[in-house]
Amino acid sequence: MPVRTRFAPSPTGYLHVGGYRTALYAFYVARQNGGAFILRIEDTDRERLVPGAVEALVRTFARMNMTFDEGPILVDGALKEQGSHGPYVQSARVELYKKYAQQLVDDRRAYPCFCSKKEIQTRRETFEKTGIHVTDLCRSLSVETGRVRMKNESHVLRFSWSLRRDFVECKDLVHGNLRFPNTDFDDFIILKSDGFPTYHLASVVDDHLMKITHVIRGDEWLSSLPKHVMLYEAFGWQPPAFAHLPLILNPDKTKLSKRQGDVAVEDYLAKGYLPEALENFVALIGYNPTGDREIYARDEMIRLFDLTKVNASGGVFNLEKLNWMNQQYLQKKTPAELAALGRAFVDDGIVDDATLEKICAVERTRLTTLGELPQAVENFLAPPSYEAPLLVWKKADAADAKASLDALAAFLETQDGALFADAKTIETSVMSFIAARGLKNGNVLWPARVALSGRAQSPGPFEFIWVLGKDETLRRLRHAVDLL
């Protein structure tokens, strides 16, 4: 049987990193087995519809270079569907859920309940106060009564939890075998009074109909697993394999939330994290194929991934490590690649392509995210502003600094364009100039760097000369001489 996995989010308008990792693992499993990876939209909560959310989600996955084999896709900006198991948006499947819910009613595994929300609420409060469980009154209604009242009374459909055994046994790929005491479950709702299904019914029906082989989802669903197992049993369907993934946590170990930082993939993209770095990082929360390495290409992950080796415990989202990871990926890019990627962050009215590429070449080891590029550009292009004493190297004095800068400027003045071709050539020339004059490296290079950058800490002078070009270099050098 071909492997089929799905990512089934409710459309909230952004992709939570926890959901993203779930999708990623499902993607790995599907790709590893040559199976299908499916996107299904769970929009059965009509009160929480977010306009445009599906489009946004599809675009985000595209930015993350993840493609679905089935599900909603964007064609010329319009939402379409691909795949032969659709529709893939649950709101378009309501009749299907009604049909299956009715089947359960016919089989006496579900029944209509006419209690109002208020009544239920009252019962719940009574239970909390007294410990006396008064529930499921409608279960004892006769089939005939139920059928009659259904015609003109508002009602929901409840699953009839039958107490035929002490435990519900469940299997999970990451947690192993689980058993839940049967006594804890009430008759949960499968079809709401607005005719829409609840998650439990919809996901079970869809996963079955869409021939999903591995249900991969977050740990927050673990406690409702028995409900789903019972639903499969009531329908007489073979349940898929389940894998409940550990939660991604805030630094304080609670479920990752907006309150404590960015939770959306879109946020990290906007800050200039590379998709492949984010993927690598997120994949490693809860799982590491070898344990002695951190950088894995996607192909490698697909090859090595093993659901049964996913950690059972939650993992903190460690921003420091993401930063390191992103830097690693940034350093592997060529200057041209960085410049192309960086264009999204720096307007071309501010810097031309050639200069941006030079700046990228120089800043490569200093960038944590692409979002820092504008500041880097600014640091190169804005006229330096500093106090004259900064120009003086700790082992020299002002007079020496002035003489050194003067000599350097004079030397560069005489050079033609060839010397300015690249930072390495500039370095070679300037270093031999320093040696020929019997000068000391620090005495020349420190003041030169400050004159060019205006800062105590910055990229080196040769890199500045290269980026700025001959004219601007000389201008800044002479300005420094004047200051001294």
Place this chain on the structure above:
RNA sequence: GGCCCCAUCGUCUAAUGGUUAGGACACGGGCUUUUCAAGCCUGUAACCAGGGUUCGACUCCCUGUGGGGUCACCA
């Protein structure tokens, strides 16, 4: 509170009964050096506790403790 899940350095993890408990981030030191980065070398740092099982437990079992999740006509 009921039920469920979880428990290795501060953090992410490796280890599937026998290791000086390994790697990575962060942090400290050093090298390189014109500064800052990057790079290289290196240091500090962990098996939650108590009982078992076993010749031998981080690994298996029990209990406790701690943390988390979930208890909706939300997913």
